Amino acid sequence: xxxxxxxxITLHKVRDYVWEIPQDESEGMRAPARVLASETxxxxxxxxxxxxxxxxxxxxxxxxxxxxxxxxAHQGYxxxxxGVGATDAENGCISPGAVGFDINCGVRMMKTNLRYxxxxxxxxxxxEALFENVPTGLGAGGIFEGSVADVNRILQGGVxxxxxxxxxxxEDLAHCEDEGKRPDAEPSKVPEEAKQRGRKQVGSLGxxxxxxxxxxxxxxxxxxxxxxxxxxxxxxxxxxHCGSRGLGHQTCQxxxxxxxxxxxxFVDQLPDRDLAAAPAGSQLAEDYYGAMCACINFAWVNRQLxxxxxxxxxxxVFDRDWEAMEMDLLYDVAHNIAKKEVHEVNGKEKELFVxxxxxxxxxxxxxxxxxxxxxxxxxPVIIPGSMGAGSYVLRGGENSLSETFGSTAHGAGxxxxxxxxxxxxxxxxxxxxxxxxxxxxxxAQSGATIAEEAPGVYKDVDEVVRVSDALGIxxxxxxxxxxxxxxx
DNA sequence: ATGTCC
Numbered sequence: 001x002x003x004x005x006x007x008x009i010t011l012h013k014v015r016d017y018v019w020e021i022p023q024d025e026s027e028g029m030r031a032p033a034r035v036l037a038s039e040t041x042x043x044x045x046x047x048x049x050x051x052x053x054x055x056x057x058x059x060x061x062x063x064x065x066x067x068x069x070x071x072x073a074h075q076g077y078x079x080x081x082x083g084v085g086a087t088d089a090e091n092g093c094i095s096p097g098a099v100g101f102d103i104n105c106g107v108r109m110m111k112t113n114l115r116y117x118x119x120x121x122x123x124x125x126x127x128e129a130l131f132e133n134v135p136t137g138l139g140a141g142g143i144f145e146g147s148v149a150d151v152n153r154i155l156q157g158g159v160x161x162x163x164x165x166x167x168x169x170x171e172d173l174a175h176c177e178d179e180g181k182r183p184d185a186e187p188s189k190v191p192e193e194a195k196q197r198g199r200k201q202v203g204s205l206g207x208x209x210x211x212x213x214x215x216x217x218x219x220x221x222x223x224x225x226x227x228x229x230x231x232x233x234x235x236x237x238x239x240x241h242c243g244s245r246g247l248g249h250q251t252c253q254x255x256x257x258x259x260x261x262x263x264x265x266f267v268d269q270l271p272d273r274d275l276a277a278a279p280a281g282s283q284l285a286e287d288y289y290g291a292m293c294a295c296i297n298f299a300w301v302n303r304q305l306x307x308x309x310x311x312x313x314x315x316x317v318f319d320r321d322w323e324a325m326e327m328d329l330l331y332d333v334a335h336n337i338a339k340k341e342v343h344e345v346n347g348k349e350k351e352l353f354v355x356x357x358x359x360x361x362x363x364x365x366x367x368x369x370x371x372x373x374x375x376x377x378x379x380p381v382i383i384p385g386s387m388g389a390g391s392y393v394l395r396g397g398e399n400s401l402s403e404t405f406g407s408t409a410h411g412a413g414x415x416x417x418x419x420x421x422x423x424x425x426x427x428x429x430x431x432x433x434x435x436x437x438x439x440x441x442x443x444a445q446s447g448a449t450i451a452e453e454a455p456g457v458y459k460d461v462d463e464v465v466r467v468s469d470a471l472g473i474x475x476x477x478x479x480x481x482x483x484x485x486x487x488x
Numbered sequence: 489a490t491g492t493c494c
Contacts, residue, residue, distance in 0.1 A: 077489090102489045102490080105489070138490075138491065138492085197490095197491075206489075206490080207489080207490080207492090208490080209489080210489085245490080246489095246490065246491065249489065249490050250490085252489095253490090336489090
């Protein structure tokens with residue numbers, strides 16, 4: 001048997017791109033763990049704490065089948081980014097650390113009918129107009145600023161609120177995961193302080209790896225699926241990557257603390273306090289789930305307002321109505337989320353909390369959750385790469401339901417810490433190189449953010465996507481390359 | 489990721 005030794009953790013090769021850490025009950029593992037990666041990616045994944053964190057995740061009560069690391073996995077808070085963990089929704093647990101601090105950090109892609117030649121030569125103008133109109137960075141305010149009562153309406157209604165306030169058209173809802181609204185949202189369970197922070201953050205990009213990028217489609221791999229998605233070579237598209245800002249962060253933080261306090265016995269059984277989980281059925285598990293669903297709605301509204309503002313910017317720059325430019329939403333996918341979903345486990349349908357932290361839902365054709373537009377083809381999966389490498393659109397793969405609880409990767413995944421990146425790169429140089437060598441126009445609030453997000457700090461997104469495609473969990477449909485990018 | 493320290 002082929003094995004891979006990673007500093008005290010031995011993985012057994014199950015088949016190409018599938019590696020397993022066998023269950024050791026004496027250690028308290030309640031299931032095996034699996035890493036979906038090529039050996040190249042495994043070399044990078046085993047370089048940080050992510051394999052130990054993945055092993056720790058198998059200790060979560062009620063964990064089903066195996067804890068999973070996607071090809072882009074790297075270490076996170078308690079639970080790896082690029083991790084998937086499904087727990088029994090009745091007798092298991094829910095873990096905020098396995099969702100992530102940025103609840104419903106995610107990405108949406110908006111199409112246009114513009115061609116690359118329509119924007120080439122106007123990058124500077126476009127990037128300036130976007131930077132002027134879309135709030136970026138910390139403390140920049142939001143496109144919409146309201147009262148706590150407004151925040152409550154957003155938390156409850158999701159994109160339905162945006163539609164009622166003329167920040168959306170009905171087609172936007174029809175092209176968003178869950179139609180842009182988690183019905184399980186309980187705004188009353190979101191901490192007051194989180195709502196206060198959220199008041200001024202509705203329609204704001206934030207900082208770190210969040211960005212808005214105009215891109216062009218460079219490659220189409222599956223013509224039939226691309227046609228269904230409305231994607232063609234040379235088409236201009238817009239990618240928006242951001243989350244629930246301080247509101248989601250505060251909510252996660254408060255619930256982790258509460259869980260550690262009120263379920264200390266339960267948490268003490270786990271190998272890492274940062275994995276803190278509330279037992280399914282407990283009041284706190286219910287409260288966290290309701291609050292998290294509300295934060296999910298907030299993040300969808302956040303991306304919706306940014307997208308709608310982008311339509312207005314394009315109207316100004318290109319002097320045409322956005323409808324005439326066919327600026328329609330392709331899809332919006334969550335990257336940090338836990339959801340009640342029904343999956344088959346040992347031949348039986350079971351309701352699970354599927355934690356996807358830095359992982360994308362990748363449902364194939366036929367799943368009832370999919371919107372009408374994609375029910376017969378499979379959902380679009382959007383995987384941002386780096387500013388120098390481009391991004392991918394995939395289609396939920398047939399094998400995802402049996403292999404990954406309907407999930408695949410979410411990005412390139414970092415290989416270098418932010419601190420290290422700022423030592424190795426200078427923002428101004430990265431910006432100049434991108435412009436002169438790759439014709440990519442970047443504008444950011446802070447040079448440090450550009451350094452932190454230098455293309456060199458990321459894994460090879462082509463390799464991540466190649467593995468997803470080979471495993472049949474997410475099929476390659478199209479590739480894009482940046483035109484211009486704004487960030488915090 | 490994040491009013492990058494309650």
